[in-house]
Amino acid sequence: MSAARSGEWLDPDLGLGLGLEDIKPGAFNMTIPTDRYTSPEYARREREAIWMRVWQIVGRVDELPKVGDWKRYQILNQSYVIVRGKDEKLRGFVNACRHRGNQLCDRETGNAKRGFLCQYHLWSYDLEGKLRGVLREDLAGQIDKTKNSLLEVPVDTFAGFIFLNPDADAAPLREYLGEDVCRLLEHYNIDQFTTVMDVQEAIDCNWKVVMDAFEEGYHINGIHPQLLAVLNINPKTARYQFFERHSVAVAPFEVQGAGPQKQVDGIMALPETFPGTAAVIPRFQELVAPYQGKDGEVEFPDGVTARRLLQEATRDTLTGMGLDVSGLTDDQMSDNQGWVLFPNYFMTVRAGECHVIMAVPHPDGDPNRCIWHVSSYMYLPAEHRDAFRAEPVVVDEPGSYKYFEALHQDYVQMPRQQKGLRNTRLDHMSLVREEVVIGHYHSVIDRYMANGATT
Numbered sequence: 001m002s003a004a005r006s007g008e009w010l011d012p013d014l015g016l017g018l019g020l021e022d023i024k025p026g027a028f029n030m031t032i033p034t035d036r037y038t039s040p041e042y043a044r045r046e047r048e049a050i051w052m053r054v055w056q057i058v059g060r061v062d063e064l065p066k067v068g069d070w071k072r073y074q075i076l077n078q079s080y081v082i083v084r085g086k087d088e089k090l091r092g093f094v095n096a097c098r099h100r101g102n103q104l105c106d107r108e109t110g111n112a113k114r115g116f117l118c119q120y121h122l123w124s125y126d127l128e129g130k131l132r133g134v135l136r137e138d139l140a141g142q143i144d145k146t147k148n149s150l151l152e153v154p155v156d157t158f159a160g161f162i163f164l165n166p167d168a169d170a171a172p173l174r175e176y177l178g179e180d181v182c183r184l185l186e187h188y189n190i191d192q193f194t195t196v197m198d199v200q201e202a203i204d205c206n207w208k209v210v211m212d213a214f215e216e217g218y219h220i221n222g223i224h225p226q227l228l229a230v231l232n233i234n235p236k237t238a239r240y241q242f243f244e245r246h247s248v249a250v251a252p253f254e255v256q257g258a259g260p261q262k263q264v265d266g267i268m269a270l271p272e273t274f275p276g277t278a279a280v281i282p283r284f285q286e287l288v289a290p291y292q293g294k295d296g297e298v299e300f301p302d303g304v305t306a307r308r309l310l311q312e313a314t315r316d317t318l319t320g321m322g323l324d325v326s327g328l329t330d331d332q333m334s335d336n337q338g339w340v341l342f343p344n345y346f347m348t349v350r351a352g353e354c355h356v357i358m359a360v361p362h363p364d365g366d367p368n369r370c371i372w373h374v375s376s377y378m379y380l381p382a383e384h385r386d387a388f389r390a391e392p393v394v395v396d397e398p399g400s401y402k403y404f405e406a407l408h409q410d411y412v413q414m415p416r417q418q419k420g421l422r423n424t425r426l427d428h429m430s431l432v433r434e435e436v437v438i439g440h441y442h443s444v445i446d447r448y449m450a451n452g453a454t455t
């Protein structure tokens, strides 16, 4: 790809991204068997072929700022500890003592500045996982400490997220993500974003029902009708890119309504649906003012559009706060790119903010349940980050957390889909053309399930 800036692949005039018309029928699996959502046997195979082999996000780098800070990560019934070492490096270990397997960390987070101590017989480990002390060597006898380090698993970071791979022999994270993906995401500076929302809750659907729900825009008319005023998927302008495992799609932000005044009104109303846009409105008003006639009505000369002014206002506002958005294109100021990082990460991102949906199988292994994790991140000046940082919330009482409207609509829908999928006569789902991202996603799943470790 020869684009000067990584965002330029999306420019419809440059024609670098694929349009829906360019995607050949049959490129991806659009007929999805339903047993992958409901069958315990499929879930068991999926655990080995996918979950025990893929890089998965376990948190944000800024959750573990100090030496000795650790957090636990659980996938199905497997438990890991990620800890910041004396050398500042993050490492991951199987959460089990090498003596007789006692769980080392039984809380979610903590600090182990002086290392880990197993409560059972008091063996101790340093932050690099080395066995340091064995209680009562007179009773224990000769223990080869070099052979009893904690079992290490690969840990790495990207875009401010900590990734872990349960497979000790996994290929490096950058290879798994791919150079294109890393480059296309680089200029957003997501590694500097602050977590402003972080909620986890067990819900009654398979983890892939969650992923599917965020990989298409076809359901907006059905369950998010209020979004139609600001979000209209236009098959002529939507652009896609498919990578080996991951994908990105974008429906360029189009202001709804004919005529400059209607378009300006539409942008002024954006914060009601997308609160993150509120900061941009004052600058947008300044930019619109010169085009306002005496009657207050807006008229634009050729070449000026509400979309362009929104982009300019976004760039000015972020730059004015001292934030670096110079590597992003104008389109990236206004358009949310929808990224799928296999297997369980969906993100919408534009300049200054991103929203992430993740889902993992329920630890109890029931394919009809999962844990969904929704979070939002904002690019803020360093001096404001602490004030805006949100603490993680774990919702125990179903329905007790107030998600914002669109998310609530998805939250209610997903268990309903799972109920339908459980009917054994329904052996497959049929995807429509707009759901091509889901088609690609399930084609990757099929490959993993067929090949296991080789993908």
Ligand code: FES
Residues within 6 Å of the ligand: 097, 098, 099, 100, 101, 102, 118, 119, 120, 121, 122, 123
């Ligand atoms: S199991 Fe940890 S010291 Fe015995």
Ligand SMILES: [Fe+2]
Residues within 6 Å of the ligand: 213, 214, 219, 224, 406, 410
């Ligand atoms: Fe939705």
